[in-house]
Amino acid sequence: MTTTTTTPSIATSKGMRSRERRRRLIMGGIFLAAALFIWFVFVANITPGAQTTFLMAPGGSSNETADWVFSTGITLNVIAGILALLGVFQVVRGFGKITNSILAVVAILFIFGFLTWATSGGQTNLAGLLRVMVVRAVPLTLGALSGILCERSGVVNIGIEGMMLTAAFVSTVFASLSHNLWIGMLSGILAGGLMGLIHAVLSIKYKINQIISGTVINIFATGITSYLSSKFLQKTSYQFLNEPGMFPQVEIPLLSKIPFIGPILFHHNIYVYAMIILVLFLSFMLFKTRWGLRVRAVGEHPKAADTLGINVFKTRYMAVILGGMMAGFAGTYFTLGSSGRFDEVLTAGRGFIGLAAMIFGNYNPIGSMGAGLLFGFFDSLSVKASLLQVPLPSEFLGMVPYLATIIVLAGVVGKGHIPAADGEPYEKE
Amino acid sequence: MSPEKPQESKKNGLAIFWEEFSRSNFLVIFLAIFTGIILGGVLVAVTTPEVYDAFKVSFFAGIGKAFMTAVNTYGALLTGAIGNPEKIQAAFASGDPLLIRRAINPFFESLVQTTPYIFAGLSVALGFRVGLFNIGAEGQIYIGALTGVWAGYAIPGLPPIIHIPVAMLCGALGGAMWGFVPGLLKAKTGAHEVITTIMMNYIAFRFSDWLLKGPMADPTEVTPKTPWILESAQLPQLFANPIRFHIGFFIALLMAFLVYLLLFKTTWGMELRMVGSNTNAAQYAGINVTSRTVIAMVLAGGLAGMAGANEVLGVNHRLIPAFSSGYGFDSIALALLGKSHPLGVVLSALLFGFLRNGARSMQLTVGVPIDIVSILQALILAFIAAPAIIRTIYRLKTPKHTEDIVSLRSWKG
Structure with missing residues (x-):
């Protein structure tokens, strides 16, 4: 919605600061939620001592690469630990400009954690x-x-x-x-x-x-x-x-x-x-x-x-x-x-x-x-x-x-930049 | 159109009428449909190998063959849509009720096809009036069908007089829910409803795939289908088989009337339209734009949801995958053709319904693929949206007041 109000610049910057703070907290919350999700959903649902096996060469490939076998539980705990640390840092200090990159890292780690959990006791061709x-x-x-x-x-x-x-x-x-x-x-x-x-x-x-x-x-x-x-x-x-x-x-x-x-x-x-x-x-x-x-x-x-x-x-x-x-x-x-x-x-x-x-x-x-x-x-x-x-x-x-x-x-993870005149036909005067 | 001023009175009445008429929208709409049909005929002719064979004989033979091909195609479409007059006459002469029903069935089948178009067209039109582009009608139809069919088979022991309204309402609620999300996002965060409704469409498709395979699947079937709805939830048919015409058509007309009343006869509707025509002015006048946006999307979703419920309760009596086949997308063209007015929507829904049903039997009788209808719809939509094209082709006068058919809010919301 376009609000054409003439607020003094101080108020605007204050508003921006509070919005940035809100965004910082939301992001931190997301990171922490990802960590908690791994602990309470993934880690809680594995058999103790289970192993995850990733095949490291696609089917039919001539490229011989050894399979990657590791303990599911330990890996998941490590990932969740990293996510929790990132989350705490984000809430307390904030990553500032690199927040989006950190979000990408969190997403990749979370997906990796999911795959590790979903493969627990079996194997997936990564x-x-x-x-x-x-x-x-x-x-x-x-x-x-x-x-x-x-x-x-x-x-x-x-x-x-x-x-x-x-x-x-x-x-x-x-x-x-x-x-x-x-x-x-x-x-x-x-x-x-x-x-x-x-x-x-x-x-x-x-x-x-x-x-x-x-x-x-x-x-x-x-x-x-x-x-x-x-x-x-x-x-x-x-x-x-x-x-x-x-x-x-x-x-x-x-x-x-x-x-x-x-x-x-x-x-x-x-x-x-x-x-x-x-x-x-x-x-x-x-x-x-x-x-x-x-x-x-x-x-x-x-x-x-x-x-x-x-x-x-x-x-x-x-x-x-x-x-x-x-x-x-x-x-x-x-x-x-x-x-x-x-x-x-x-x-x-x-x-x-x-x-x-x-x-x-x-x-x-x-x-x-x-x-x-x-x-x-x-x-x-x-x-x-x-x-x-x-x-x-x-x-x-x-x-x-x-x-x-x-x-x-919806702007949960920050508003993107849409070209300002996107969708507007241009009339030459 | 304002009446002509006295200085024009030297011209005779007919000339004045023609001038007014050529400036009006009706002529453009008529010519848009007409041009679309001509171009469709040309397309059918140039994609028929026999036409080229005839051209090898002589030029005029080729032209004649091309013309006949187009005429035959549209003839088959027309008889497919309203029935074959000879057959109808013969059936009435024989007096056999089954034969009569079979002969007049195409006409009523077209009305059956029209019904979901009315609901979905109203949904899109209502959105346009409030400055919202509801591309999500297709997804809302799916969800409405899911909730409608669920109410149809899962609630036993109700008399039809209660069960039918309950099931229709469930369909409306499902669609409304699917419209609520984009509406809320638009109002609260400015997320553009075009993108969110497109995304909601695909979420709805995946969701219904999952429901049909799992929780809502009929265990006795191999392919994903829901159970049959109970007889008490079926929309009553007005004639015996094979005519599938059911009271859903009249419910759709009633909804069109209600939408008309809401938009043009209530303060509430005026506020909604004001939000659509000038958001800032509406806000300045003290209208709560946020709530009106959400309400509009909820209503639009509800109408589309009723289209889905109407299909499962009136026609299919169960839900199968990919059942809607584009009613929601077609209704965008339809609402624009109807100038986003409920009466216009009903009229263009009739056009689309008859086209769709006619094309289906045309495909069987003369082998022209049904997709010709999509081509016609796209052409008509382009001409309606860009009247300048039509006005240039036919050298019409430009209207004094260029009126936007849709005044959408800016992309950024």
């Missing part, structure tokens, strides 16, 4: 779990990057899902017809860019509500791809249109031989490497170049940017089209990088989780990849939930990304 996590993070992170490009320039994009779907379809057809995966990928990227252009025209030129424009794109993309798919791609007589093939796995020399980490990070198809490169590239472009400064200026204060001679419309058009191309690239992952064929609505809501990853990652490429990896982990875990020693419905693991995003939005 390397396999993390490998799948990286793979699952790809469409989420790329989707988030698409959102970042658009929203940093001030255009809300909830049409990522539809853009992905269109690109997935187009790339399948073109790759099948040309028997060339690269042509398929390129056509998918262009299709995504075209959807971005439509979004841009509707929301920048015609100034229609950007959420409605995104909804149009989602409904239209779902409709047209399902229509064409059930009319052609799913029919046996048109199977030649639905055989795009898939990008092979590329092993990075030397790096893939590193025990444990090698198979997790350096034995994938090009999409995983592309994700990492694009995240770094976009961070650099957004925060270190003139172009990035302009995009952000247009997203924060278009009028000021205009006054300084930046073409607001052109900048937004470009950002949204690039965002569409990014979503298009993410869409080609589903067909050319993952399933090797197109099926109706195969994106299955990943575009929306990408949107969530963008928010969770605070509109920052690297943060979004972190969020993508976190959500990918739960995705990966929910597949393997039945293999764990504890009964945990995979549906609840699947809820984690959405719950986490709501919690972030």
